[in-house]
Amino acid sequence: MHALHLIISACAVASVIGVDRNNFKTCSESSFCKRNRDLEPKDSRFHVVPGTINIGSGRVTFELLNDEASFVGEVITLVDNTARLMINEKAPLHPRYVVKDSLDGEPKTAPLKLEEQTDASVRVNFGSEGRASAVIVFKPFRVDFLMDKEIVTSLNSRGLMNFEHYRKPALVQHDPPAPTEATEEHHEGEEGQENHEQPPAEEHQAPPEPTYEDWTETYKSHTDHRPKGPSSLGMDISFPGVEHVYGIPEHADSLALKLTKGNGAHHSEPYRLYNLDVFEYELNNPMALYGSIPVMMAHNAQHSTSVFWNNAAETWIDVSNSLAKSGILSMLSYFHGSDETPQIDTHWFSESGIIDVFVMLGPKPHDLFRQYAALTGPTPLPPMFSIAYHQCRWNYNDQEDVYGVNKGYEDHDIPVDVIWLDIEHTDGKKYFTWDVAKFPNSKEMLDKLWSYGRRMVTIVDPHIKREDGYHIHSDASSQGLYIKNHNGGDYDGWCWPGSSSWIDFTSPDIRKWWAEQLSLSRYSGSTTSLFTWNDMNEPSVFNGPEITMHKDAKHHGDWEHRDVHNVYGMLQPQATGEGQVARSGGRDRPFVLSRAFFAGSQRFGAIWTGDNTADWGHLKASMPMLLSIGLTGLTFAGADVGGFFKNPDSELLIRWYQAGAHQPFFRAHAHLDTKRREPYLHDENVMQRIRNAILARYSRLPFWYTLYYHASKTGVPTMRPLWVEFPSEEATFSLEEEYLIGSALLAKPVTEAGVSSWDVYLPGKDEVWYATDDLSRYTGGQTITLSVTLDRIPLFQRGGSIIPTKERIRRSTVQMLNDPLTLTVALNNQGSAKGDLYMDDETTFDHHSGKYLLRNFEFTAGKFTSRNGDTAGSYRSESWVQRIDVIGITAQPATVTLTLSNGSQRQLAFYFNASHSRLVIRKPDVNIGEDFDIVIA
Numbered sequence: 017m018h019a020l021h022l023i024i025s026a027c028a029v030a031s032v033i034g035v036d037r038n039n040f041k042t043c044s045e046s047s048f049c050k051r052n053r054d055l056e057p058k059d060s061r062f063h064v065v066p067g068t069i070n071i072g073s074g075r076v077t078f079e080l081l082n083d084e085a086s087f088v089g090e091v092i093t094l095v096d097n098t099a100r101l102m103i104n105e106k107a108p109l110h111p112r113y114v115v116k117d118s119l120d121g122e123p124k125t126a127p128l129k130l131e132e133q134t135d136a137s138v139r140v141n142f143g144s145e146g147r148a149s150a151v152i153v154f155k156p157f158r159v160d161f162l163m164d165k166e167i168v169t170s171l172n173s174r175g176l177m178n179f180e181h182y183r184k185p186a187l188v189q190h191d192p193p194a195p196t197e198a199t200e201e202h203h204e205g206e207e208g209q210e211n212h213e214q215p216p217a218e219e220h221q222a223p224p225e226p227t228y229e230d231w232t233e234t235y236k237s238h239t240d241h242r243p244k245g246p247s248s249l250g251m252d253i254s255f256p257g258v259e260h261v262y263g264i265p266e267h268a269d270s271l272a273l274k275l276t277k278g279n280g281a282h283h284s285e286p287y288r289l290y291n292l293d294v295f296e297y298e299l300n301n302p303m304a305l306y307g308s309i310p311v312m313m314a315h316n317a318q319h320s321t322s323v324f325w326n327n328a329a330e331t332w333i334d335v336s337n338s339l340a341k342s343g344i345l346s347m348l349s350y351f352h353g354s355d356e357t358p359q360i361d362t363h364w365f366s367e368s369g370i371i372d373v374f375v376m377l378g379p380k381p382h383d384l385f386r387q388y389a390a391l392t393g394p395t396p397l398p399p400m401f402s403i404a405y406h407q408c409r410w411n412y413n414d415q416e417d418v419y420g421v422n423k424g425y426e427d428h429d430i431p432v433d434v435i436w437l438d439i440e441h442t443d444g445k446k447y448f449t450w451d452v453a454k455f456p457n458s459k460e461m462l463d464k465l466w467s468y469g470r471r472m473v474t475i476v477d478p479h480i481k482r483e484d485g486y487h488i489h490s491d492a493s494s495q496g497l498y499i500k501n502h503n504g505g506d507y508d509g510w511c512w513p514g515s516s517s518w519i520d521f522t523s524p525d526i527r528k529w530w531a532e533q534l535s536l537s538r539y540s541g542s543t544t545s546l547f548t549w550n551d552m553n554e555p556s557v558f559n560g561p562e563i564t565m566h567k568d569a570k571h572h573g574d575w576e577h578r579d580v581h582n583v584y585g586m587l588q589p590q591a592t593g594e595g596q597v598a599r600s601g602g603r604d605r606p607f608v609l610s611r612a613f614f615a616g617s618q619r620f621g622a623i624w625t626g627d628n629t630a631d632w633g634h635l636k637a638s639m640p641m642l643l644s645i646g647l648t649g650l651t652f653a654g655a656d657v658g659g660f661f662k663n664p665d666s667e668l669l670i671r672w673y674q675a676g677a678h679q680p681f682f683r684a685h686a687h688l689d690t691k692r693r694e695p696y697l698h699d700e701n702v703m704q705r706i707r708n709a710i711l712a713r714y715s716r717l718p719f720w721y722t723l724y725y726h727a728s729k730t731g732v733p734t735m736r737p738l739w740v741e742f743p744s745e746e747a748t749f750s751l752e753e754e755y756l757i758g759s760a761l762l763a764k765p766v767t768e769a770g771v772s773s774w775d776v777y778l779p780g781k782d783e784v785w786y787a788t789d790d791l792s793r794y795t796g797g798q799t800i801t802l803s804v805t806l807d808r809i810p811l812f813q814r815g816g817s818i819i820p821t822k823e824r825i826r827r828s829t830v831q832m833l834n835d836p837l838t839l840t841v842a843l844n845n846q847g848s849a850k851g852d853l854y855m856d857d858e859t860t861f862d863h864h865s866g867k868y869l870l871r872n873f874e875f876t877a878g879k880f881t882s883r884n885g886d887t888a889g890s891y892r893s894e895s896w897v898q899r900i901d902v903i904g905i906t907a908q909p910a911t912v913t914l915t916l917s918n919g920s921q922r923q924l925a926f927y928f929n930a931s932h933s934r935l936v937i938r939k940p941d942v943n944i945g946e947d948f949d950i951v952i953a
């Protein structure tokens with residue numbers, strides 16, 4: 017749902033050409049961005065004060081000084097090759113915001129060992145097997161992190177660290193007019209930030225008296241009062257030996273980040289992280305979008321490292337590259353590397369808060385997922401229905417319309433798990449209410465859908481209509497639950513309902529109150545089969561600066577919106593999900609979709625990439641966007657299937673379903689002004705292809721669910737760039753249109769019109785890949801040209817894997833719970849394969865108390881085995897193994913013998929297809945929870 021529908025309609029040109037860049041700041045229009053970006057690499061102005069180094073257990077503390085103020089710094093060593101650098105003012109005039117909501121509890125510290133201490137530096141060792149070290153260099157101040165004795169990350173090695181300490185406005189000094197180049201240089205270096213607050217040069221002639229007004233910043237008609245004055249901070253972070261960095265979503269840009277500064281820069285603006293509602297966003301652009309995850313991964317063939325810049329204020333990141341000069345490196349005796357190494361240099365700066373950087377030292381991609389999940393939490397296991405197929409539209413008009421959609425799916429035998437209602441279902445955009453003329457009996461509607469095993473989702477946004485008598489507004493205004501404006505009154509802005517105020521989700525008490533609104537008694541007309549969509553939570557404020565909230569608005573604890581902007585949106589789905597859980601008495605898992613997100617959002621549900629457009633470019637962009645988001649912890653993510661704006665032609669719609677069915681969150685959605693496009697409305701040949709794509713998703717749900725189980729344990733994304741599984745294969749480093757689902761399936765959705773062939777890179781020289789449809793066998797380490805039709809996208813099962821599926825066509829996942837399983841064994845060059853399967857009741861939290869089942873499958877030397885993968889699991893499934901396909905088997909067997917755990921044996925019927933090297937083993941008919949062997953002889 018986009019914000020500018022109403023506003024832009026007055027400005028037809030803008031809506032025709034897409035994003036109106038004029039609504040959004042460039043770096044030079046944001047004073048702190050410009051100040052920081054203009055800094056040039058040099059020796060840092062900061063140095064460690066001699067004698068202040070204190071080495072404790074799990075932390076090294078020190079004082080830092082620049083020319084103006086004192087700071088306290090800490091390097092905290094954490095478990096699992098992770099460390100944290102925190103720098104704050106020693107005695108700030110106002111407290112500075114430290115983001116806590118991103119973290120899943122206090123990070124666990126690890127003991128450190130002092131390796132070396134001199135007058136110039138201190139070096140400590142920490143982490144697993146003593147492989148990680150940190151070196152703090154005193155003057156100029158820098159911190160290097162080493163893995164296996166190699167520098168993998170350097171902080172402030174280019175001296176761009178900046179920390180604008182809070183000060184009193186009277187201290188602002190004004191410059192003499194129009195400085196020459198030379199004096200300009202001088203004053204930047206010597207006097208620090210006050211000068212940067214100057215108005216543009218032409219106004220230097222008559223400097224105004226220094227007052228609070230000096231500290232205000234205007235953007236269009238909006239004034240940011242900045243009562244505490246400038247407070248930005250920044251730091252450079254370099255990755256020696258690395259040419260590829262990834263992450264820092266959300267941007268509609270490439271997976272491998274582009275250079276934004278210096279030689280070879282592709283973008284002229286830095287990547288921006290500031291949650292914004294961007295109308296008709298543009299592709300290949302570093303502009304900010306709805307969510308922000310300040311996490312970057314650096315990768316080369318030897319190692320992977322990542323950094324997490326834990327700051328919720330507006331943040332910008334420049335990316336450039338350089339060759340590390342041998343001279344500088346050789347000064348550092350601890351450096352063991354070649355003389356000249358390419359490196360990526362990044363520069364991060366935020367408007368407020370503190371410097372708080374986590375460094376994860378890997379050394380491999382899977383280590384990084386685990387290390388980041390230890391800090392911000394993994395994705396909890398979603399309920400099965402939520403990873404199935406969702407049908408949404410702005411809007412299904414009334415109850416009859418919803419029944420019609422349900423019937424359309426029924427009549428055409430197309431599964432769907434959830435039907436969604438957008439804002440029009442409410443009474444005048446008052447969330448938690450129903451338009452009773454259109455939805456006279458919502459409970460009846462929900463119960464009817466549920467009788468088909470289908471759930472519903474309704475939208476609940478964070479802006480609350482300021483209308484007397486509306487219970488949410490009455491509570492919120494009388495109990496002080498709204499965000500305040502800079503004068504202390506309720507913040508009042510314009511959104512869907514007209515005049516609105518915003519719930520302050522940064523307060524735990526207010527989140528508790530919100531959670532209660534989800535209860536069946538408070539949310540009238542709701543049932544336990546109703547779930548929630550939190551949209552517009554950047555927050556989108558139609559008449560606010562950059563379509564969002566004023567930065568000087570006030571939150572709980574007297575924090576400014578400036579401090580919490582990027583974390584605000586995440587706290588709404590947190591509260592919403594807690595409400596859903598409480599509603600079921602703690603029994604059922606929640607499901608919430610959010611548009612805004614931040615580091616840690618993975619703990620609270622799914623996100624989607626917002627208001628995309630029905631064109632081929634947006635379909636293609638969904639791949640790198642979802643990969644970037646998944647790399648930074650948020651694997652439960654999708655893009656609107658079909659495109660939100662505009663009408664896709666049938667070819668694009670088919671291709672989009674084929675892609676969406678192979679992405680982690682699978683929801684079709686469309687704008688109010690688009691033609692209806694539910695699958696059953698199309699010609700038979702289009703409908704069948706869409707149906708086949710949806711069926712492909714449903715059949716692989718046991719596989720997807722198992723991937724989500726692993727994500728919940730180790731943070732590993734379900735949808736992965738190829739380099740995650742082939743970390744030393746450089747040919748994979750910038751691939752972004754193809755990806756792996758888990759480690760076993762490789763997908764490359766077709767993203768162009770009218771193609772009859774599609775190139776695919778198959779990684780791994782020693783690997784074998786089988787096309788999932790015709791079972792053709794390919795060896796890895798090459799690009800192949802695959803012929804495709806409208807029925808086909810390149811999809812390959814990796815030799816060496818075993819994938820579980822359920823092949824019965826059903827209405828929804830509810831009916832599939834006990835359906836029989838098929839296991840597809842794809843043999844590698846050694847004739848073996850491995851796989852696993854996770855199962856539970858698919859909806860409740862009972863898996864937390866042992867009610868789950870994990871099976872390990874293996875095929876070696878002609879023998880298939882199924883074994884219990886976790887003896888703590890006590891879930892008893894009703895599902896049976898109905899078929900085992902073995903692909904890549906070259907000789908026809910004589911017998912196939914099943915052996916059960918009690919020793920009883922049985923010959924199994926089988927079918928061998930020599931031209932496709934495929935053996936189909938029929939009806940083992942063993943309960944999936946049983947151990948068994950099958951010997952092929």
Ligand SMILES: *[C@@H]1O[C@H](CO)[C@@H](O)[C@H](O)[C@H]1NC(C)=O
Binds near residue numbers: 916918919920
């Ligand atoms: C072994 O278990 C199977 C399945 O539970 C059962 O049908 C069979 O009778 C058992 N055989 C023996 C020898 O106990």
Ligand SMILES: *[C@@H]1O[C@H](CO)[C@@H](O)[C@H](O)[C@H]1NC(C)=O
Binds near residue numbers: 790929931
């Ligand atoms: C072998 O399998 C392929 C793919 O499923 C099928 O098209 C073909 O007809 C089969 N051949 C035989 C002899 O059954």
